[in-house]
Amino acid sequence: xxxxxxxxxxxxxxxxxxxxxxxxxxxxxxxxxxxxxxxxxxxxxxxxxxxxxxxxxxxxxxxxxxxxxxxxxxxxxxxxxxxxxxxxxxxxxxxxxxxxxxxxxxxxxxxxxxxxxxxxxxxxxxxxxxxxxxxxxxxxxxxxxxxxxxxxxxxxxxxxxxxxxxxxxxxxxxxxxxxxxxxxxxxxxxxxxxxxxxxxxxxxxxxxxxxxxxxxxxxxxxxxxxxxxxxxxxxxxxxxxxxxxxxxxxxxxxxxxxxxxxxxxxxxxxxxxxxxxxxxxxxxxxxxxxxxxxxxxxxxxxxxxxxxxxxxxxxxxxxxxxxx
Amino acid sequence: xxxxxxxxxxxxxxxxxxxxxxxxxxxxxxxxxxxxxxxxxxxxxxxxxxxxxxxxxxxxxxxxxxxxxxxxxxxxxxxxxxxxxxxxxxxxxxxxxxxxxxxxxxxxxxxxxxxxxxxxxxxxxxxxxxxxxxxxxxxxxxxxxxxxxxxxxxxxxxxxxxxxxxxxxxxxxxxxxxxxxxxxxxxxxx
Numbered sequence: 001x002x003x004x005x006x007x008x009x010x011x012x013x014x015x016x017x018x019x020x021x022x023x024x025x026x027x028x029x030x031x032x033x034x035x036x037x038x039x040x041x042x043x044x045x046x047x048x049x050x051x052x053x054x055x056x057x058x059x060x061x062x063x064x065x066x067x068x069x070x071x072x073x074x075x076x077x078x079x080x081x082x083x084x085x086x087x088x089x090x091x092x093x094x095x096x097x098x099x100x101x102x103x104x105x106x107x108x109x110x111x112x113x114x115x116x117x118x119x120x121x122x123x124x125x126x127x128x129x130x131x132x133x134x135x136x137x138x139x140x141x142x143x144x145x146x147x148x149x150x151x152x153x154x155x156x157x158x159x160x161x162x163x164x165x166x167x168x169x170x171x172x173x174x175x176x177x178x179x180x181x182x183x184x185x186x187x188x189x190x191x192x193x194x195x196x197x198x199x200x201x202x203x204x205x206x207x208x209x210x211x212x213x214x215x216x217x218x219x220x221x222x223x224x225x226x227x228x229x230x231x232x233x234x235x236x237x238x239x240x241x242x243x244x245x246x247x248x249x250x251x252x253x254x255x256x257x258x259x260x261x262x263x264x265x266x267x268x269x270x271x272x273x274x275x276x277x278x279x280x281x282x283x284x285x286x287x288x289x290x291x292x293x294x295x296x297x298x299x300x301x302x303x304x305x306x307x308x309x310x311x312x313x314x315x316x317x318x319x320x321x322x323x324x
Numbered sequence: 325x326x327x328x329x330x331x332x333x334x335x336x337x338x339x340x341x342x343x344x345x346x347x348x349x350x351x352x353x354x355x356x357x358x359x360x361x362x363x364x365x366x367x368x369x370x371x372x373x374x375x376x377x378x379x380x381x382x383x384x385x386x387x388x389x390x391x392x393x394x395x396x397x398x399x400x401x402x403x404x405x406x407x408x409x410x411x412x413x414x415x416x417x418x419x420x421x422x423x424x425x426x427x428x429x430x431x432x433x434x435x436x437x438x439x440x441x442x443x444x445x446x447x448x449x450x451x452x453x454x455x456x457x458x459x460x461x462x463x464x465x466x467x468x469x470x471x472x473x474x475x476x477x478x479x480x481x482x483x484x485x486x487x488x489x490x491x492x493x494x495x496x497x498x499x500x501x502x503x504x505x506x507x508x509x510x511x512x513x514x
Contacts, residue, residue, distance in 0.1 A: 013499035017470065019477060019492060041503075047513035048502055051448045052456070052471040060355045061369055065344065068373055072340045072380055079338075079381075246382050246395075248402045248485055250409075255485055259389070308493040312462075315487045 003027040008038050012045050223283040223310065227253070227318045228261065229276045236273055240321050243267050253318040261317040282310050328392055336383045343380055350396055353473060357397065360468060361404040371407055375400040394482040397475075401465065401483060408461075448512040455505040463498035470495055 003011070003024075008031045014020050015028050032039050232240045243264050244254040256264060268275055286307065293303045334342035354375070359368040378399055386395055456464055465484060469475045475483070481491045506513070 013496045014492060016499075017477070017495070044510060044513055045499060045503055048452060048499070048506060049471050051452050051513065052467070053474075054449060055360065055453070055472050057352070057356045058359060058365070060351055061365060064351070064355075064369060064372075067369075068376055069340065069344065071373060071377055072343065075377060075380065076338050076340060245378070246385055246399060246402075248398075249406065257485055260485075263387070304493065305497060308490060308497065311493065312486055312490050315490060316485060 003031050005031070005035060005038055008032070008035070009041055012038075012042055016042075016046060016049060223281065223286045223314050225280040225282055225313045225318070227278050227280070227320065228265075229278070230268060230319060230321045231274045231276065232321060232323055234323055236271065237321065237323060239271060240268070240273060244319060244321070247319075253320050255316040256319055257315070258317060261319065264319065282314060286310050332383060332386065332392065335380070343383075346392075347376060347379070347396070350393060354396060354400055357469075357473060358400055358404050360472065361401075361465070362407060367407065371403050372400065375403045378403070390482045391479070394475075394479050397469070397473075397479075397483040398485070405461070448509070451506055451509045451512055452502070455502050458505060459498055459501060463494045463501070466491055466494040467498040467502075 008028050011020055011024055011028055015025065020028065032042060230240055244256075247260065248255045265275060289303050289307050289310075292298050293300055293307075328346065331342045331346040335346055351372070355368060355372050358371045358375070359365065362368050362371055375396070379396060382399075386392070390398075456468070459467070462484070466480055469480045469483065470477070477488055477491050477495075481488050484491065486494075
């Protein structure tokens with residue numbers, strides 16, 4: 001295979017990085033053996049690359065590790081405080097309610113016993129004497145105390161609720177806000193973690209929420225730009241942002257790959273956060289640019305740039321958070 | 325690699341010392357990477373600290389489908405780009421500094437390299453970095469990660485969340501553009 005000078009110069013940046021295939025490499029090397037001008041271009045480009053690589057490196061400033069450690073400890077403590085605060089907020093009312101009820105029951109039982117002692121029930125026994133309950137073997141007050149104790153024990157075992165016919169509703173939240181988000185293991189398992197959130201999502205799984213369209217990404221044509229709109233309540237905004245926090249954020253959109261989006265979508269669905277999707281078909285525009293590139297006089301650099309821009313746009317999914 | 329996974333697991337359980345050991349090998353190259361984007365030591369240190377805090381908070385989200393190194397670079401890149409965007413949007417108006425006509429003097433953030441960085445560079449290097457600054461941000465990051473940090477095309481694709489084809493295209497266009505911009509300084513390169 002033979003390349004002309006124009007073709008060789010086009011491939012030189014990739015050739016320098018060993019990113020050309022076997023045939024391209026062979027064609028370029030054959031040409032460089034014979035063409036002094038292209039050899040000069042190759043040397044010039046290589047020199048630019050090696051000069052760029054010689055940018056000076058600097059040591060990390062003194063005290064960096066100590067300053068980082070302080071911030072990490074502060075963060076760790078604030079995370080712990082937040083977790084404890086949350087725990088208290090959920091359990092303290094329950095503990096308080098249990099104490100109040102226990103105090104009420106115990107105080108009620110003492111009032112009942114006092115009442116028995118003050119007003120003993122009397123009967124006339126065979127020998128004509130009057131026997132009072134308090135003088136007896138105390139069986140009645142003991143029975144009362146046992147009954148009250150069983151009431152206290154019953155308090156901690158809730159009575160079975162009467163069954164009700166299920167009402168048709170929108171998909172409820174499976175769990176309260178999880179304290180940690182699930183890890184994703186490349187979609188290889190279908191297990192749920194302790195928060196009940198799926199740790200993998202199949203790319204063809206239909207959305208259960210009727211408002212969310214079903215998108216089968218495996219069949220989406222290659223030149224479609226996808227924008228996903230995550231609809232949250234004000235209280236869910238921070239959770240949604242945390243799910244997306246490690247992704248690039250630009251001009252109001254988080255930029256995710258398809259795999260990353262599937263993971264995020266699974267987390268949103270598990271929390272009952274709906275997502276709507278819009279698509280922009282750039283196939284025609286891409287085909288038009290491709291047909292222009294070989295037209296005589298065409299600005300190849302500019303067309304390649306625009307083609308690259310479309311490639312870049314459709315390689316990502318643009319995710320936006322909006323409040324309901 | 326296995327050792328790294330063990331450290332990640334321990335760091336996920338709030339073991340700060342494990343976290344420090346985990347990120348230590350990457351600190352110097354990452355610091356120099358953010359320094360090249362932000363161009364001064366104070367901003368670079370702040371950005372790297374912010375990156376590490378984000379990483380510490382998000383370790384449980386690390387999927388393992390990419391390497392820990394590229395995940396670190398990815399977060400650092402996003403932190404730097406956020407800072408650059410904020411710097412672009414913000415301008416400082418000093419109310420004390422008015423001209424004779426009563427106009428306010430607006431201070432625009434200095435986006436050139438700090439003096440100690442400029443002092444080290446030679447003429448060829450200086451020419452390359454002036455040319456690099458004229459590239460679009462995505463091309464500049466791609467060629468910088470390739471030629472200075474020595475990362476592979478696959479790693480760069482992962483860090484910049486783009487395809488291999490897009491990375492090839494960016495580096496190709498960047499190098500052609502650099503050659504064009506440096507043509508007049510050709511004698512510096514031999």
